[in-house]
Amino acid sequence: MIDIEKEEDKTRIIDNLKEKVAHLENIIGLLPGHVYWVDRQNIFQGCNDAHAQFAQLSKRKEIVGKTYHDFWESVACDTELLNLKVMEEGVPYVGEEKVIFPDQHESIYLSHKVPLHNANDDVIGLLGISLDITDRKRMEKELKLAKEAAELANETKTEFIRNMEHDIRTPLCGIMNVVTYLQTLEKDDNKKEFLSDIHIATQELLNYLENIVEFSQITLGAIPLIFREFDFKQLLQSILNLESAAVKDKRIELSLHYEDGIPQSVIGDRFRVHRILLNLISNAIKFTNKGKVQVHVSVHEQSSREIILEIKISDTGIGIHPKYHEIIFEKFVRCDPSNKGVYKGKGLGLWVVKSFIEDLNGSITLESELEKGSVFTCLLPFKLQN
Ligand code: ADP
Numbered sequence: 001m002i003d004i005e006k007e008e009d010k011t012r013i014i015d016n017l018k019e020k021v022a023h024l025e026n027i028i029g030l031l032p033g034h035v036y037w038v039d040r041q042n043i044f045q046g047c048n049d050a051h052a053q054f055a056q057l058s059k060r061k062e063i064v065g066k067t068y069h070d071f072w073e074s075v076a077c078d079t080e081l082l083n084l085k086v087m088e089e090g091v092p093y094v095g096e097e098k099v100i101f102p103d104q105h106e107s108i109y110l111s112h113k114v115p116l117h118n119a120n121d122d123v124i125g126l127l128g129i130s131l132d133i134t135d136r137k138r139m140e141k142e143l144k145l146a147k148e149a150a151e152l153a154n155e156t157k158t159e160f161i162r163n164m165e166h167d168i169r170t171p172l173c174g175i176m177n178v179v180t181y182l183q184t185l186e187k188d189d190n191k192k193e194f195l196s197d198i199h200i201a202t203q204e205l206l207n208y209l210e211n212i213v214e215f216s217q218i219t220l221g222a223i224p225l226i227f228r229e230f231d232f233k234q235l236l237q238s239i240l241n242l243e244s245a246a247v248k249d250k251r252i253e254l255s256l257h258y259e260d261g262i263p264q265s266v267i268g269d270r271f272r273v274h275r276i277l278l279n280l281i282s283n284a285i286k287f288t289n290k291g292k293v294q295v296h297v298s299v300h301e302q303s304s305r306e307i308i309l310e311i312k313i314s315d316t317g318i319g320i321h322p323k324y325h326e327i328i329f330e331k332f333v334r335c336d337p338s339n340k341g342v343y344k345g346k347g348l349g350l351w352v353v354k355s356f357i358e359d360l361n362g363s364i365t366l367e368s369e370l371e372k373g374s375v376f377t378c379l380l381p382f383k384l385q386n
Contacts, residue, residue, distance in 0.1 A: 253292035266382035272356040279349040284315035291316030320368040329354040
């Protein structure tokens with residue numbers, strides 16, 4: 001029991017309180033940032049160590065009774081006005097405070113200013129906590145500028161690719177037309193073979209060009225999805241015809257197995273379907289030096305309104321090591337030995353395939369064994385004509 005009348009108990013309570021106040025003072029002193037409190041006339045009543053140091057005071061207590069004008073004349077008005085507003089309206093302020101110091105250097109603070117109340121709930125002053133965020137703001141500004149510069153560079157790159165596509169595609173198509181025409185005229189087998197090589201190489205170049213252009217456009221989300229009716233089998237056949245020269249040249253077999261019951265026309269994004277199948281079939285041919293490439297189409301699921309086609313592209317080529325199976329659809333991934341320059345390419349085709357398949361809500365899986373061959377299986381959904 002404490003007897004408040006007893007002198008020694010009184011002293012003990014006072015000592016205890018003094019100790020607690022000192023402890024609290026100590027804690028306030030150590031708080032980071034600028035912590036300060038003023039009365040209704042904006043006269044400082046206290047602050048933490050950091051703020052005292054900033055005001056070039058040797059002790060915290062020296063701030064009591066001083067005003068902003070005693071330290072930073074140029075800062076005083078705006079800060080005082082803000083403090084007065086908080087005290088008059090009784091509403092806390094959280095926001096940025098820009099301060100220009102007498103030496104003209106500018107700092108930005110994130111300030112929390114809260115009105116202080118007495119027991120009658122009258123506002124008697126203000127407690128402020130301000131953190132210097134000048135460096136953070138500078139970094140934000142630099143990042144914003146860097147982002148804008150990167151966006152501009154990206155736009156320039158896209159523009160360059162668009163122009164390059166036009167400038168390269170036109171002569172390539174010209175070469176293709178002339179070679180196709182010469183092939184029909186040529187009787188000499190050796191010369192026919194040379195022409196066939198030019199035809200294949202030009203076709204490959206056109207495909208790379210498409211992939212590079214699509215790469216930049218996919219990144220920008222700039223390829224619109226256009227759903228319309230088309231003849232799926234005819235589309236496949238046109239790809240096989242396009243690849244026939246390469247198949248003949250490599251003396252491999254290319255076959256199409258088209259199961260019965262598949263509707264002749266389906267509704268889908270013809271452009272994407274064409275690019276998906278062309279990339280997979282031309283890869284199968286590129287990486288197969290003996291044996292065959294087979295394209296097998298069947299119905300995976302069908303309702304009155306929708307059909308999901310399963311398209312398997314299998315080859316008896318070089319195969320893909322299991323370590324690549326997870327990452328092969330990422331951009332610029334090329335496996336042994338194509339990454340050593342044995343096969344031409346840029347590692348973009350499968351990334352384009354994957355992106356387009358995702359756009360169509362389809363899926364693709366890979367099974368492959370080194371030196372035995374690969375099977376890419378796509379499930380592609382299409383709408384059906386009512
Ligand atoms: P590119 O063929 O231009 O290198 P792709 O993205 O189409 O780019 O293919 C990435 C890599 O995947 C190829 O470099 C090759 O190593 C491997 N690859 C793709 N398809 C096959 C396949 N059918 N057989 C063996 N390897 C393949």
